[in-house]
Amino acid sequence: MKVFVIGVGLIGGSFAIDIKAAFNEAEIYGVDKNEEHLDKALSLGFVDKKSSFEELDKADVVITSIPVDITVKLLPEILDKINDECLVFDVGSTKKKLCNSVNDHPKRRNYLAAHPIAGTEFSGPQAAIANLYRGKTNIICEVEKTAFKLQERGMEIFTRLGMRIRYMDPASHDKHIAYVSHLSHISSFMLGKTVIEKEKNERDIFDMAGSGFASTVRLAKSSPEMWAPIFKHNKENVVETLTEYIANLTQFKELMEEDNFVEIYKEMEDTNHIKTILKGIS
Amino acid sequence: MKVFVIGVGLIGGSFAIDIKAAFNEAEIYGVDKNEEHLDKALSLGFVDKKSSFEELDKADVVITSIPVDITVKLLPEILDKINDECLVFDVGSTKKKLCNSVNDHPKRRNYLAAHPIAGTEFSGPQAAIANLYRGKTNIICEVEKTAFKLQERGMEIFTRLGMRIRYMDPASHDKHIAYVSHLSHISSFMLGKTVIEKEKNERDIFDMAGSGFASTVRLAKSSPEMWAPIFKHNKENVVETLTEYIANLTQFKELMEEDNFVEIYKEMEDTNHIKTILKGIS
Missing domain, CATH: 3.40.50.720 (NAD(P)-binding Rossmann-like Domain)
Structure with missing residues (x-):
């Protein structure tokens, strides 16, 4: 063969x-x-x-x-x-x-x-x-x-x-994968960017960052050569996921500004069942 | 002892x-x-x-x-x-x-x-x-x-x-840790929320999500009892990191809407050096 x-x-x-x-x-x-x-x-x-x-x-x-x-x-x-x-x-x-x-x-x-x-x-x-x-x-x-x-x-x-x-079917594939893969890459890249921009002295990041940061920012190491074309191909779906992600982050920020930590607790508690969803994913 | x-x-x-x-x-x-x-x-x-x-x-x-x-x-x-x-x-x-x-x-x-x-x-x-x-x-x-x-x-x-x-000093600690730890938790919780909201049929997520999604969303399993008070204590710094993170995501989305994939490539390439920064963090 x-x-x-x-x-x-x-x-x-x-x-x-x-x-x-x-x-x-x-x-x-x-x-x-x-x-x-x-x-x-x-x-x-x-x-x-x-x-x-x-x-x-x-x-x-x-x-x-x-x-x-x-x-x-x-x-x-x-x-x-x-x-x-x-x-x-x-x-x-x-x-x-x-x-x-x-x-x-x-x-x-x-x-x-x-x-x-x-x-x-x-x-x-x-x-x-x-x-x-x-x-x-x-x-x-x-x-x-x-x-x-x-x-x-x-x-x-x-x-x-x-x-x-x-x-x-290809359309469903592209829609679903925007949520469970493409969005993760952008959230990770932008997290990396935000931290790098702020912390010009890179030793500060290195010393204070733990495994949690490493985990969320891991995908920011991915190849732009591979990923820019993926975002281009799946533009419509990815923009939709980004719009929703930004809306959720903005709402979280507003809850913080309003000192509504009861609701913030609830938001996190509601999302905690991702544990069960993720069981079995390596 | x-x-x-x-x-x-x-x-x-x-x-x-x-x-x-x-x-x-x-x-x-x-x-x-x-x-x-x-x-x-x-x-x-x-x-x-x-x-x-x-x-x-x-x-x-x-x-x-x-x-x-x-x-x-x-x-x-x-x-x-x-x-x-x-x-x-x-x-x-x-x-x-x-x-x-x-x-x-x-x-x-x-x-x-x-x-x-x-x-x-x-x-x-x-x-x-x-x-x-x-x-x-x-x-x-x-x-x-x-x-x-x-x-x-x-x-x-x-x-x-x-x-x-x-x-x-405590003020520097709280400022830096907002970037390398607190923001990661929020980005992860909101990523989990965005995907769960969209994908009501949870088998879809389970089957299509890979290790990349699992990695970026891992912190969304964290305890709200521990984390809501942290965000409350560090409100000012966390709101600042969220503002910058949301601005970076919004800019990324706008670049996509404008079909400026050359700039998107550059954004990712610039952030890629997180590789070197992260070296040594488990």
Whole structure:
């Protein structure tokens, strides 16, 4: 099985590591515009051969793990170049624009729209890790538009990697994921910004910040190259979540200004049941 | 050494566990208005005897680990009851109101204002853990107002528990901690609220949320009993941080509405150096 990984960073690299472990016959072909990343992936051993778009006709599976705006641009070209029996899946955090972009492509049936809910705040080939996908949810959109045989090939990979599958339409995916993922990244980035702006002497932050701050600001380490296009793709939903988040923060601030700490207590108590909701999320 | 722990929850209980381990001669006396918590602390073994305010004259060390508004009320009474050689320290997340409240107390020299930057999102005696304080920063305010011999006793405890000491005036403490701790809690609580409000079907959140969401929303599990009084005590500083945080979020939203994703990329890139700042924070 010849697997082409386009973008050999955290996400693509972690797929390569697990696929090599789960499929004896897998050969990983790395494609990346960043030559240093390709060399690093080769030396780390999860890519077997450097490759390019010119060789895509040899592929049995193509994984695109690159920023969503680049995927939208390249996906039609990738579908043009593959053979009829090849499965292409992406891993992007937005799905609507991607699905729309290939809706009328003659090889639409070769494409599976996927979003594995997995990652870390790190990026690049050196961030790739084994078992990143074990026990994680993989959201598949418009599964009915993918050829049945190729759905099966995708599922075989996802199952061997230990993922749970969930089916959803692209619009619902983008709406829900804005709340449980995209908003978290913005809240974290802006928290980091607010604190950095205030505390020019960085030793002060370092000394006084505990694990709580580290936890809320962790996502502010994420790659802008990956995230700016996600916000762009999902603009409408993300703006809506931001509007609601800002309204809630403003109301909290007003309660404080009015010395209404009884209501503030209640707000926190009401939100505490997030404990139960979160049970089981690593 | 007779150590009275007033409030046998996460923070007080964790002190009790480590002090018992570090000082052979330590006896822990538990005081708590919640009788069930006291029984639990006894059965967990980190409290040796149930006690009360009436026995405070026997204490060599008193630790108050209760909500800050209750500490402010009880601290003068505790100082009234202790003997002249006893050290009292608190662990509260605000310091100005506390220091002011005992500034003119005849036993001011028996009190050490402390804030160990340590904790988890859990609470109660069953949340107490060993080594919670190892490697953590302990901020001491107005150290010069504590009798030298009692400073030494406090330092002996903090040192054996593995803490790093930092000295600061109460006003600076409250200002800085608003940014690196209090704001994180509000951002997390309001993030939880925003998502819960939107996603009435909680399975949707559960299935789609990954470790990033779990991380940013973790502090929304915190105890309102502990946190509402902290926000009340530190109102002015917390309102200031909230104003700045809301302004940054609003600007981010406006950039999105204007499709200025170049600037959004830059915002994130500028904040990315939080990586370096956070290095070393667990």
